Amino acid sequence: MEAFRTLTSRTFVLPQSNIDTDQIIPARFLTTTGREGLGKYCFHDWRYGQDGEKTDHPLNHSDREAERILVAGDNFGCGSSREHAPWALKAFGFDAVVSTSFGDIFRSNALKNGLLPVQVSPETLTLLMEQPATEVTIDLEDNEIRFGNHVERFETEAFARLCLLEGKDPLGVLLDALPEIEAFEQRAGSMS
Amino acid sequence: MSGKTLFDKVWERNVVAEEREDRPAILHVGLHLIHEVTSPQAFATLAERKLKVRRPDLTLGTIDHSVPTLPAKEGRLAYTTKAAEEQVARLRWNCQEHGIELLDLGDPRRGIVHMVGPELGRTHPGMVVVCGDSHTSTHGAFGALAFGIGTTEVGHVLATQCLFQRKPKTLRVQFEGEVPADVTAKDMALAVIAELGMDGGTGHVIEYAGPAVRGLSMEGRMTLCNLSIEAGARAGMIAPDAVTLAYLQGREGVPADFVSACDEWLSLSTDEDAVFDKEITIDASALQPMVTYGVSPHEAVPASSLVPLPGDLTSASALDYMQLSAGAPISSVPVDRVFVGSCTNGRIEDLRAAAAILRGRKVADGVTMLVVPGSEEVKRNAEAEGLDLVFKEAGAEWREPGCSMCIAMNGDKGEPGQLVVSTSNRNFRGRQGEGVRTVLASPATAAASAVAGFIRDASAIRRRAA
Secondary structure, three states: OOOOOEEEEEEEEEOOOOOEHHHHOOHHHOOOOOOOOOHHHOOHHHHEOOOOOEOOOHHHHOOOOOOOEEEEOOOEOEOOOOOHHHHHHHHHOOOEEEEOOEOHHHHHHHHOOOOEEEEOOHHHHHHHHHOOOOEEEEEOOOOEEEEOOEEEEOOOOHHHHHHHHHOOOHHHHHHHOHHHHHHHHHHHOOOO | OOOOOHHHHHHHHOEEEOOEOOEOEEEEOOEEEEOOOOOHHHHHHHHHOOOOOOOHHHEEEEOOOOOOOOOOEOOEOOOOOHHHHHHHHHHHHHHHHHOOEEEOOOOOOOEOHHHHHHHOOOOOOOOEEEEOOHHHHHHHHHOOEEEEOOHHHHHHHHHHOEEEEOOOEEEEEEEEOOOOOOOOHHHHHHHHHHHHOOOOOOOEEEEEEOHHHHOOOHHHHHHHHHHHHHHOOOEEEOOOOHHHHHHHOOOOOOOOOHHHHHHHHHOOOOOOOOOOOEEEEEEHHHOOOEEEOOOOOOOEEEOOOEOOOOOOOOOHHHHHHHOOOOOOEHHHOEOOEEEEOHHHHOOHHHHHHHHHHHOOOOOOOOOEEEEOOOEHHHHHHHHHOOHHHHHHHHOOEEOOOOOHHHOOOOOOOOOOOOEEEEOOOOOOOOOOOOOOEEEEOOHHHHHHHHHHOEOOOHHHHHHHHO
């Protein structure tokens, strides 16, 4: 898995709350058997009109190289379990999302794809919303988000954090537990 | 020490390794449901790592999301894209390769992934059920711990039959009193989501309790649990009782020793002195048929009320998208299209409720209506009861089973700007087609709206006839 330690980049702000995964990638683009190439569908229906032409949405004018931190309103990534959402966000050029809260399944999916969900206080989110394109450092080693003179600690589930810091694949750890899993199944009996 | 909740008991039964500070618990999965959309990348991971599916016997595949609901012409289904057809073929190949049972096209047991587990008796109380689909919460109606997972985790479960999981918090939704006539499980669910808000359940597993929940059929309980995710809760649960056991009895996948399994399942109920992290109470007797007016399921009000003013719960942009005016009666909103179906409301009871309104009536001029059974079993039963004829005579289309317009990835969708009254689960912008405005409702309300051409609950239609 791709490692994540520290990221310093400028922010891109989407002020809306409750941005659901259908907005992040509409369902009609889920008929793929791969993980790659989903960047072009990221926020597709915000970025393109029904005529297929690019809209005036700020996402179409964002600097994809320099603005790798997405700042968004509360409850980002609610809705469907599609992992295509973090795949699309990563391919579009985001490496972290900052919000006050995240949909549970989105958060879990993002952590497995090197897209760091950073949960901050409403005060910090307001500051970030007020100053788009701010340079921000997200430090997973110190669990801190820093910009200007502002520092806030954030929490990341300990195992997911370790996997991100070390670029470790959780499946390997689960496979190491196979003897325990087999013993459990023998105890449970009826599952044989 | 206080007692245990239903959730605690189910969790404990399935923990392989307790959680530690540096590692979540390892949870064993009793039923892993897979479908064409969220599984191919997981199988690809297995192939890359030369791993096998560890427990094909506890894995069940079906085809539902991208399959057309129009019957095949000259042996060919009209897939929207070649990619959709290839995705279905990939699932078929993956299931064959790994010895997984697949309810393929043409199989009389096929249906939406959350229909088939219960119908085949594969969903059991006390079990962990997962699927790469957020509406997996449906199976919680049986007292299972059931939740949606991402594709990486689908790969974990395929390879090990387990997944890492931090223990969630618990939330009890207590319904006091009985529901009035015309109030369905869908209305109860929309009322819960309106109360909790879109993220009020985040990080929690909901247990639904109270006489109004006990009074629901299994179909209704599945509808209620199905919508848990729309309040942010990954899972919703209802303690098993006589209704649960009666539903399961005689179904293909139940344990051979059904009687002793039943005793065990009944012991899963929440202890009287158990403590929940959070509790809310809802007065069931005050509930009315509900509809949504915004772009999130929590933006819901009684169908007989007014479009709310923008405020804490409703953004002005939601009303703009919906082209609704604050303060206008909901009943003044014209309808273009009606969809009855989905894992939320595509069961036999749902179709009966819609048919009861449509019998002897017509879908209003200018309104189109699509009725899509959730599974082959539902389709067969509905046709045996003549419900298909009721729908057709009323002017609605009767289709083959699938997710259809709920997720609109198979070609079934609304046109830009159309207002669709839908029995599905999400009214997100564009969910049912680009620019489509979705109003979530129960099957009875959807059918009543189809007849009236405006948003109506069933009682309004009956008053008109009287």
